[in-house]
Amino acid sequence: MFGAVIHAPGDVRYEERDDPTILEPTDAIVRTVAACVCGSDLWRYRGLQPIPQPTPIGHEYCGIVETVGDAVTAVKPGDFVVGGFLHSDNTCPTCRKGAHANCEHGGGYKGCQAEKIRVPNADGTLIATPGVPDDDLIPSILALSDVMCTGWHAAVSAGVGPGSSVVVVGDGAVGLSGVLAAAQLGASTVIAMSRHADRQEVAKAFGATHIVTERGEEGIARVKELTEGIGADCVLECVGTDDARVQAVGCVRAGGNIGLVGLPHGDLPVNDLFWRNVGIKGGPAHVRAYLPHLLDLVLSRTINPGLVFDLELPLSQVAEAYAAMDERRAIKSLLRP
Amino acid sequence: MFGAVIHAPGDVRYEERDDPTILEPTDAIVRTVAACVCGSDLWRYRGLQPIPQPTPIGHEYCGIVETVGDAVTAVKPGDFVVGGFLHSDNTCPTCRKGAHANCEHGGGYKGCQAEKIRVPNADGTLIATPGVPDDDLIPSILALSDVMCTGWHAAVSAGVGPGSSVVVVGDGAVGLSGVLAAAQLGASTVIAMSRHADRQEVAKAFGATHIVTERGEEGIARVKELTEGIGADCVLECVGTDDARVQAVGCVRAGGNIGLVGLPHGDLPVNDLFWRNVGIKGGPAHVRAYLPHLLDLVLSRTINPGLVFDLELPLSQVAEAYAAMDERRAIKSLLRP
Numbered sequence: 217m218f219g220a221v222i223h224a225p226g227d228v229r230y231e232e233r234d235d236p237t238i239l240e241p242t243d244a245i246v247r248t249v250a251a252c253v254c255g256s257d258l259w260r261y262r263g264l265q266p267i268p269q270p271t272p273i274g275h276e277y278c279g280i281v282e283t284v285g286d287a288v289t290a291v292k293p294g295d296f297v298v299g300g301f302l303h304s305d306n307t308c309p310t311c312r313k314g315a316h317a318n319c320e321h322g323g324g325y326k327g328c329q330a331e332k333i334r335v336p337n338a339d340g341t342l343i344a345t346p347g348v349p350d351d352d353l354i355p356s357i358l359a360l361s362d363v364m365c366t367g368w369h370a371a372v373s374a375g376v377g378p379g380s381s382v383v384v385v386g387d388g389a390v391g392l393s394g395v396l397a398a399a400q401l402g403a404s405t406v407i408a409m410s411r412h413a414d415r416q417e418v419a420k421a422f423g424a425t426h427i428v429t430e431r432g433e434e435g436i437a438r439v440k441e442l443t444e445g446i447g448a449d450c451v452l453e454c455v456g457t458d459d460a461r462v463q464a465v466g467c468v469r470a471g472g473n474i475g476l477v478g479l480p481h482g483d484l485p486v487n488d489l490f491w492r493n494v495g496i497k498g499g500p501a502h503v504r505a506y507l508p509h510l511l512d513l514v515l516s517r518t519i520n521p522g523l524v525f526d527l528e529l530p531l532s533q534v535a536e537a538y539a540a541m542d543e544r545r546a547i548k549s550l551l552r553p
Numbered sequence: 554m555f556g557a558v559i560h561a562p563g564d565v566r567y568e569e570r571d572d573p574t575i576l577e578p579t580d581a582i583v584r585t586v587a588a589c590v591c592g593s594d595l596w597r598y599r600g601l602q603p604i605p606q607p608t609p610i611g612h613e614y615c616g617i618v619e620t621v622g623d624a625v626t627a628v629k630p631g632d633f634v635v636g637g638f639l640h641s642d643n644t645c646p647t648c649r650k651g652a653h654a655n656c657e658h659g660g661g662y663k664g665c666q667a668e669k670i671r672v673p674n675a676d677g678t679l680i681a682t683p684g685v686p687d688d689d690l691i692p693s694i695l696a697l698s699d700v701m702c703t704g705w706h707a708a709v710s711a712g713v714g715p716g717s718s719v720v721v722v723g724d725g726a727v728g729l730s731g732v733l734a735a736a737q738l739g740a741s742t743v744i745a746m747s748r749h750a751d752r753q754e755v756a757k758a759f760g761a762t763h764i765v766t767e768r769g770e771e772g773i774a775r776v777k778e779l780t781e782g783i784g785a786d787c788v789l790e791c792v793g794t795d796d797a798r799v800q801a802v803g804c805v806r807a808g809g810n811i812g813l814v815g816l817p818h819g820d821l822p823v824n825d826l827f828w829r830n831v832g833i834k835g836g837p838a839h840v841r842a843y844l845p846h847l848l849d850l851v852l853s854r855t856i857n858p859g860l861v862f863d864l865e866l867p868l869s870q871v872a873e874a875y876a877a878m879d880e881r882r883a884i885k886s887l888l889r890p
Contacts, residue, residue: 309781315808315830320783373832444646446657471652473834480824487817490836493652495710496823497810497832 219330220534222273225263228538230531233272236326236334241287242305244338246279246297250358251329252525253537253549254301255388256479261538264481272327275301276361278354279333281342288338295344298511299335300503301325301362306340316340317500329534331553343507345515355522355550356514359393360507363548364521366477367393367454368510369501371401374450374475378402381443383467384424386454387415389524389548390477392422394452396521399423400513403450407442409435409463415547418523431459436466448472453498456481468494477501525550556667557871559610562600565875567868570609573663573671578624579642581675583616583634587695588666589862590874590886591638592725593816598875601818609664612638613698615691616670618679625675632681635848636672637840638662638699643677653677654837666871668890680844682852692859692887693851696730697844700885701858703814704730704791705847706838708738711787711812715739718780720804721761723791724752726861726885727814729759731789733858736760737850740787744779746772746800752884755860768796773803785809790835793818805831814838862887 219233236245251274259265260273278298281291291297304311304319311319319340325333335341349357356364367390376382382398384391387410398406399422407426408419416427428438440447447469453460456478464474465485476498484496513519527546529537530553537549556570573582588611596602597610615635618628628634641648641656648656656677662670672678686694693701704727713719719735721728724747735743736759744763745756753764765775777784784806790797793815801811802822813835821833850856864883866874867890874886 309783310807313783313786313806313808315806318807318830373830446646446650449650469650469652470647470655471650471839476827480827484823486821486823486833490813490817493655493710493834493836493839495832495834497830497834499827499830502808502830 217331218532219327220273221270221327222260222267223270224267225261228261228273228535230534233330236332238283238285239334240336241285242337242339243285244288244291244335244342245282246277246333246335247282248277248328248331248333248553249279250354251277251531251551252358253329253541254362255390257538258542259479261542272330274327274329275325276358277328277333278358278361282332284338290339291342291344296348297342297344298357298360298507299341300365300507302500302503303335303337303341304504305337306504311340314502314505316502316504329531329551331531341504343511345511349515353514355525356520357511358550359521359524360510360514362501362503363389363524364393364396364510365503365506366390366501368397368506370394370452370454370475370477370498371397371450373497374452374473376401376403376450379404380450381405381448383407383409383439383448383451384454385409385451385460385463385467386478387412387419388454391452391454392418392524393521394454395419395424396422396519398452400519405442407439407448414526421523431463435463439467443469446470450475452477454478458483465489470494473497524548528552554668555869556664557610558607558664559597559604560607561604562598565598565610565872567871570667573669575620575622576671577673578622579674579676580622581625581628581672581679582619583614583670583672584619585614585668585670585890586616587691588614588868588888589695590666590878591699592727594875595879596816598879609667611664611666612662613695614665614670615695615698619669621675627676628679628681633685634679634681635694635697635844636678637702637844639837639840640672640674640678641841642674643841648677651839651842653839653841666868666888668868678841680848682848686852690851692862693857694848695887696858696861697847697851699838699840700726700861701730701733701847702840702843703727703838705734705843707731707789707791707812707814707835708734708787710834711789711810713738713740713787716741717787718742718785720744720746720776720785720788721791722746722788722797722800722804723815724749724756725791728789728791729755729861730858731791732756732761733759733856735789737856742779744776744785751863758860768800772800776804780806783807787812789814791815795820802826807831810834861885865889
């Protein structure tokens with residue numbers, strides 16, 4: 217089979233790789249229907265994380281089950297399935313607490329931007345749809361593999377609920393998904409910080425009530441104007457840079473919460489936040505915990521998180537999918553074998 | 554009148570001071586019935602915080618209203634009242650969110666270990682009891698001025714709810730109050746980390762289900778034995794030192810929460826906690842938000858937070874009250890004029 221392999225910053229190649237095989241009785245092999253490129257893949261692409269050797273890449277997918285190990289009972293060959301960017305057993309004490317991203321027997325994949333994928337812990341990871349979904353639903357189902365669940369996780373981690381005021385820092389695919397999550401969770405004010413017209417449009421479609429184009433102190437001042445002068449109940453930090461974290465800290469009210477999902481590349485002044493009673497929570501998203509509910513919302517066409525994909529390419533053009541996101545020509549690239 | 558003044562580390566004196574007077578129409582003057590010494594007062598007593606000049610000290614009190622300013626309507630002369638260690642207007646947008654410790658017009662007092670106290674923002678700070686309470690309830694009512702509400706705040710900040718497993722780091726008066734709070738909020742497992750027999754007894758009376766005497770890695774291992782091997786849902790960090798924070802981080806499960814109320818004198822590895830999805834929240838307690846409910850529980854004799862006081866002295870012996878706590882001869886000292 218063929219799949220994407222990252223060799224060096226800026227160098228992603230579509231190469232022949234060994235077909236994945238069942239290694240454990242709990243494995244499934246999935247034939248990819250759609251995969252995509254994540255903002256976190258760009259950290260390596262941009263040379264911000266080491267690439268010690270050529271490495272299969274990608275961690276978002278949906279597809280058709282091809283074969284399953286002897287112990288797999290929840291899915292069968294022919295099922296259309298989606299799974300999260302980390303596999304999980306869904307049975308260990310940590311999973312039973314809903315913290316599937318930290319499953320004691322979980323982990324990642326060997327490159328999902330590929331024609332076939334080995335999914336460990338298939339029973340605790342994959343969810344099958346009833347029948348094969350309509351083709352126009354594929355992007356939204358694929359979005360549940362990471363980006364939509366990560367935006368949801370930011371909102372849940374920040375304690376968004378009915379009536380909350382919410383600021384979303386970051387207008388990438390995760391930030392936009394955070395806007396959708398906040399609106400779905402009942403927030404009455406959803407402020408998207410964005411200076412790109414195309415992303416503002418998606419944010420509005422997802423339920424943003426306000427767009428703030430200013431950044432830094434001006435952006436904070438605009439947010440305070442919209443939140444009784446005190447800042448927002450909840451801030452979703454969906455970038456991970458120092459600038460984004462400063463923005464998040466400035467936009468949250470005393471007693472409020474910051475939901476963190478941007479990969480941390482900056483510090484947080486936790487002792488200063490103490491005096492303002494600001495909470496911080498976040499990390500990798502517990503996809504398996506959120507997947508059943510969000511898949512229902514997608515299949516019933518209540519939400520359309522697939523709107524974050526504004527470029528679709530054949531999997532063989534994975535290099536261009538990376539380049540388009542790196543150069544900000546695309547919010548997020550979808551790939552089909 | 555007389556009151557306590559701290560002159561230097563280890564040097565607290567009972568001195569004549571000017572009687573407080575109404576300065577703003579929203580003020581009340583309260584004649585102290587009981588006051589006490591806080592663990593946070595000891596930071597200055599031990600030379601860990603500067604004392605630029607002789608300073609009236611103390612911030613916990615209950616008493617009888619003597620006079621009120623023209624704008625005060627919620628309490629009247631003769632009322633028995635309790636107020637929090639920070640005053641608050643209870644009307645600003647931040648107070649309306651329940652974050653009274655961060656009230657936009659709030660602040661501290663000019664020394665509450667004194668015969669009389671000026672209480673700014675009386676309407677938004679003081680709560681009157683129905684009649685003068687029985688004398689044996691005074692310690693528990695006084696405890697609501699800070700220590701009990703601070704323990705409650707730790708538990709609320711850590712998200713303690715029905716069925717939670719909770720570890721309390723710190724067996725001082727705040728930690729013990731955290732045990733009581735966790736039990737009241739429905740925790741099914743409440744682990745008090747304590748190596749002092751007298752404090753263990755109070756912890757058990759407050760609802761601790763387990764006592765862990767070990768510290769460091771051994772303590773963490775014991776906690777994991779009691780929590781399915783993964784750590785506790787919620788950890789209340791009621792000390793503020795580096796050691797206590799390390800203990801808290803080690804005892805919390807992935808996806809769990811740390812409630813911080815120990816004054817921060819140590820760092821937190823927030824980027825490491827990100828990968829474990831551990832939340833952190835806390836700060837000065839929103840006393841006015843918690844006071845009505847907790848006062849009901851005290852007056853109905855449902856809870857007895859006054860058990861944290863194991864030394865009672867005349868206010869004139871305030872120096873000994875400090876020394877006893879500093880030398881760990883007392884958990885917490887109560888003072889009566």
